[in-house]
Amino acid sequence: MQAKEKKNCIYESLAGRNLSKDEICELKGNCSVVDFQPGEIIIKENTLAKTVAYIKNGLVKVHALVHGKEKTLRIIKGNQYVCLPSNFFDNFNHFSATAVEKSEVCFLDLTVFKKFIKENGAFAYDIIHDLSKSQVTNLHNQVENNNKKTIGRIAHLLLFFARDIYDSLEYCLPISRQEIGDLVSATRESVSRTLADFQNDNIIEIDRKKVIIKNEKFLEEISVKG
């Protein structure tokens, strides 16, 4: 909601994405790079999706309001597009994206983006690959999580932060208990209880948002068995 800084580093953002120098130059005039603070909304659901958003770095949650309840779909980190399918399906943002940590985001003009897809087959293939990967990952998550109880989903999430996001067994949770609940389909009370149980069983140490995983193997076991 505060002033956001505009930058010009689109080149480094999309290097290695099969764009020619000319194409990148063309993009430069049709893009902006913006800083977001935690809690700031990057994409708002139910708005028109006229720009493509590419997360350069930081941490972002994708979420939506469903029948009055907030539901978080996933947490994603840098170097990927966010909510890209909304751009191509019907130019309408079906989901929101909000920074959970300080994040840099490139906004690219959708018209230019579409033009590149039609003119540059390698670029188009790159997008197709990204969309496919995201879809497969998502479906895997879905089948995995559906078969799990709350305890398994929370264990999975703790490991996700440790492995995929912070690359360390010690980290600060970037989200509240309520948001964890939105993410794993549980209430904030259940999240609280489960984390307390993990602490009592000496699997993790947790103080407010500071987490230390003390028994990774066991947490993994819980995560897999559900």
Place this chain on the structure above:
Amino acid sequence: MQAKEKKNCIYESLAGRNLSKDEICELKGNCSVVDFQPGEIIIKENTLAKTVAYIKNGLVKVHALVHGKEKTLRIIKGNQYVCLPSNFFDNFNHFSATAVEKSEVCFLDLTVFKKFIKENGAFAYDIIHDLSKSQVTNLHNQVENNNKKTIGRIAHLLLFFARDIYDSLEYCLPISRQEIGDLVSATRESVSRTLADFQNDNIIEIDRKKVIIKNEKFLEEISVKG
């Protein structure tokens, strides 16, 4: 498992998909159209995904075996690709596809398909649109169903068959109670009980697989409220 009839109607299958006459001719030599009976496997998970599968008509379920349990992801009808992301992500089938009704499926050579994407921007954009639509639909389903209890998910499924598949309030369920359970994450007992409850409350009439929806509004309400 029986003999499958090979056909040559690739042209009508992919007409209107932005392919030139030459390209379609090229495809003709690299494709086959096959009939599947209910229960026959179209795509088997954990195999290499060297061909693209396009459902011409019929009804197909996408499913996977997760930790020993069968989980159905979705039911799809004709005129769309099935499991396309597996082809582009890593050439590896992450999910299975099985006919639940008599279905006609085109198999297309992946190499030729990829070539078209790189050479024909309109075709590539068409694929991107399809993938995006499928992704958005899938995410919507996910957020919808996660917030629902079994009763709401089953109500939703009954309406899905009525509206999206059979376009009628009377139809025959194409799948067993067990498969409904696999689809809505419930046991066959819970499915059975819920359907019996619906019948007792005069919302539906059900005899074996024959379903008549008698109170669509109420079913809709249950579906939405969860």
Place this chain on the structure above:
DNA sequence: CGACTGCTTGATGTTGCTCAACGTGCGTGG
């Protein structure tokens, strides 16, 4: 200080799974 937000903990009710029993239809092999 008081209001507020985020978190925790306990008591209680509901949901839905598991287990068990039983009926039905179908295909297979003696």
Place this chain on the structure above:
DNA sequence: CCACGCACGTTGAGCAACATCAAGCAGTCG
């Protein structure tokens, strides 16, 4: 042809997992 196994379907009882409701505590901000 009948006997048997087997998948499917239904129903009941008991139990575990969670949500809900309620109360209270710690930190923060005006």
